[in-house]
Amino acid sequence: MHNLSVISLCDEEIIASIRQLVPQGFLEPQDPLLLKQLWLQTADLITAFQAAGRLQDNPFADAWQRRIHLYETEIRSQIAGETVLVTGGKGCVGSRLLGELYRLGASRIICIDQLGMLNEPGLDGIAYYTADVRDYALLEQIFASEKPAIVFHLAAQRDPGLAEVRIRETVTTNIFGTQNIIDLCERFGVRQCVFSSTGKAARYWTSEVYAASKKMAEWLFARAATKGKVTYSMVRFTHMLQNSLVCQQIDEKIKKNRAVNVHAPERYIVAQNVYEAVDLLLNSLVHCVSGRLRFAVARNLGWPVETLEVALYKILRSGKTLPIYFQGIPSGYEEPFFMGQVDWRAPSEINTLVNALESPGMSLDASGGMVFCELTDFSPLVLELHLTRLKKLADDRTVEASLLKSELSEAVRQVAASSFALTPPESLLRLLWWGCAPKRLASQGYAIAAHRGIVETIVPQLHARVDAEVVRCAGLEASEFAELLEILAKLPDIGANELRIEIKPPSLKTPPQAPLSTCRLE
Template identity: 25%
Template sequence: MLNNYFVYLSQKYASKWLVFCIDLCIVLATFFIAYFVRFNFTLKFDIHQFLLQLPFLIVVASVSFLAVGSFKSVIRHTGFTDIVNVFKAVSLMALITVFCVLINLNFNLISGFTIPISIIVIHALFSFVVLSGARLVFKMAYNYLKHKYVVCKKVLIYGVGDSAIVTYNALINNVKEKFDIAGFINDDYIKEGKSIDGILILCKNKINQEYIDSNNIDEIIVTSENLKKDNLISLVDLKVKITKVPPIESWINGELNVKQIKQIQIEDLLGRAPIQINNPNLTNEFNGEVVLITGAAGSIGSELVKQLSHFNVKHLILVDQAESPLYDVQQDLKRHGKHDFTAIVADIRDGLRLDNIFQEHKPSMVFHAAAYKHVPLMEQSPYESIKINVNGTKLLADTSSRYNVKKFVFVSTDKAVNPTSVMGATKRIAEMYISCLQKESKTKFITTRFGNVLGSNGSVIPLFKKQIENGGPLTLTHKDITRYFMTIPEASQLVLEAATMGKGGEIFIFDMGESVKIYDLAKNMIKLSGLNFPEDIDIKITGLRPGEKLYEELLANGENTLSTYHKKIMISKTRELDYVNVKSEIEELCITNRFQNNNIVMKLKRLIPEYKSNNSDYERFDKRVQIYKKAKGILDDKSDKTYSNL
């Protein structure tokens, strides 16, 4: 009952006019105290004169309070600014009083009226102390009663900087939910034992599970954007909710709202700072261009569409064969007031359809993100992988060249490096084909390579989330498997940056930081879901899938890199190709019969000497090659004759 009553009262604000009246009463009381102190704690002063001065004081105090507005603050949330306003009001009251007394002394406007300067000074001092003290006492009493009778969420704030202070103020001023700030956490010992607004600063090393349990901590709010990966993971290991304050630039009108504090995401545990792109040349690069994006409904394609829509492009052409996802992208653009685009359901394997699109819309730039990307499925269907990843790329690149497109940007993958799967091999073949085409075309062909994209369709993160929702277990192919990760916006920004700096013929690779162990990622996702591993959800090792690697690479054997003006983007120096023969063989590969899977894989291996199948039925071809070479003494992996005789 008392709890509910206090909650009701805590949600009510005292009228500002009530505060105004109380402040006036305090000023009158301190005026009496000033006289009492001035006359040695006796009443031996002119009471009649004192009573004549009270109406004048009421008028002066009222003018001062109204001018400064010190009575308008919410008393239970009194802060430094409120105390400063009280000081301003009291100072203004004293100045007006002195001014009026001096004017009256010189011009004798009111006969016999005066106030001793000593009384004015003592009164100003007492008024400031009592007005400020009353506010702080009320705030302390309110907080004591609130913590005693109202259910509060007990939290720790990680950080002691400006963001932490803003977070603290946002929490204590929140009306809908009550927070009890148990302390601030700092990474070192320098500030340990000090306090912020009476809240103790704690050293990170003292925050363990025992501390969390004994102090009934409900949540730790991270305010530092540059918190080290190890420190963040150590927090995740604790059995307590971990949330994070968004970057300052995303605050609403420069102010933090409690609703913006969100659960820590798996992206925050990557162990590297997000890649930032701030290149003014991007605006000039896409200004007035007609840009075509294939795979526009996919993870990367849709993000490219989103980011390109913010530039002053003349028109966007969105191409995808997935009707429903493309419709979603279309509706999202319309919701954001974008109308300079055309969504087209089309298959990039249809050369006539592509020709019609280019003829009608005349794109000046092409971003090619359409592809089959699931390794195990493509291992079973090499012909389908060839049709999309190789032939689709070939048709699109040929059409772009024929219509003199300025730039053609191909989104490749790290699985194309020393491929162990059909999917990776087909992406490498596509890279090779556009490299061949560069030699005879005015179009600038640019390739970008990067690893796994967090949250993309079919990636491990959505899979783990779904498995957690279903109660587990999480399925993992190998305990030691590692992958490079970046976010979808990061990947798309880097693709746009590479498109801007590309001169034609480059393969751009991105610095993706350290590779992430998927087993650790799975455990962290379980913890972030508020569950325990392995008590609540376990991890099941299923074995490597056909064509799957334990770890990915960004450079093939024999490749090295050149730096660019962006430290996160490098250019791969690939070995020279026999462009005429390679192009001819790729064209032959594209017309291979669909039922000849073995023949397709053998041709892929002939074109890509570093392609060695892993955990796949096609490993037998690698063994046959080695046996044949050993028997014949052939050392040249590139020999067409070697493969044709097998």
């Protein structure tokens, strides 16, 4: 979820009243008088939203209808007569994918899921196995028996909130279960493997368990793509409407006639539908590149939707007099959006599923509906070192889950740092400015400390690499660079002073900025 600011003064007053009635962190209100007061405020908020032209249509209307071009002829030629294996095949995306693979002519389809396989539709050519991706021995038997040519790896622990509670399960499933699939693909001669990741992995660094585990999985696939014999590709999904945790929670509260909890105002999400998601997966079969991990995302994600608006719209449509309250932001959703995550040089092409270091290599498919990128380079040795540490902790049941989470966070930090060390310094300086410029922080309502994790990972990789030419190529004026150093100095232990020492004021008096082609760009 991202933070944007579109709330009016009137809305702010109503929201402040709701927060006063039920302070953040309080349990769901039950008192009839309090519920009545909350409903009056909620009704006023609905009226204010309607006056602003909101709540007239489903906030996700565009996302529900959106489609991308499916390269059906090319896909049919890839899967005709082949055995295709899908992990997580009973999930929202997986079940739709099974049907499409059947329609497109796969000769045999293998569904692996840890859920039971009772009462499955009797489609010829689809075999169901109950298996956990963490169970290497059982997976080995399935691969040996079925010998798939193509694998779609969708299985994961996908709930960010639950991931903070079931840390070991999330780490072992999303990281080491993924490594099992990669190892078996290589061992049994799989031709292609497609991985489903998340837009949350576009973050440079994260301490949230779900996002961090998926980011580690992306690095596993990137390493395998360069060293293995299998052709790997990847897609990044965002909020899936047919399986929306947000919408499910709101719908459940409305069904039970209970007050509807919203994390906070000004919390935004982008969404997509399952048909678009499955088409991305299938298209990845024909847009892959041997020896490199290319990933695909939908180009048009539409405008971010405020979760508060979703709640109010659903309450309004229900015809019920149900109030809202703000519960606060739970674990797994806490990290604020770092504005340096996206490339502000081309605002109209910003895609929140692609970070600013990945976007320079961006390309489009022939239809213009899909964006292709690659992960930035990183150190496989650093990745392997931290995978070994993480595996040791995950396998030791006496180790506290909090320690496992800390090691996961550190693993992501160190691999990210190895990537930053290989990134042109002007690129790092540019994204620091985008993310830490005082005006941008003020517009988000944050202090620099909110982004400590990412800032303290980037800054050391700029030591001894910044000079006047780098500042110029980053597109910063001398005054902006000074302003950046001043804001970074508010985190005294990150080493920003070393940047100040290395930049000599006289050298900043450079001629007007040269064309970008003369700068060292990524």
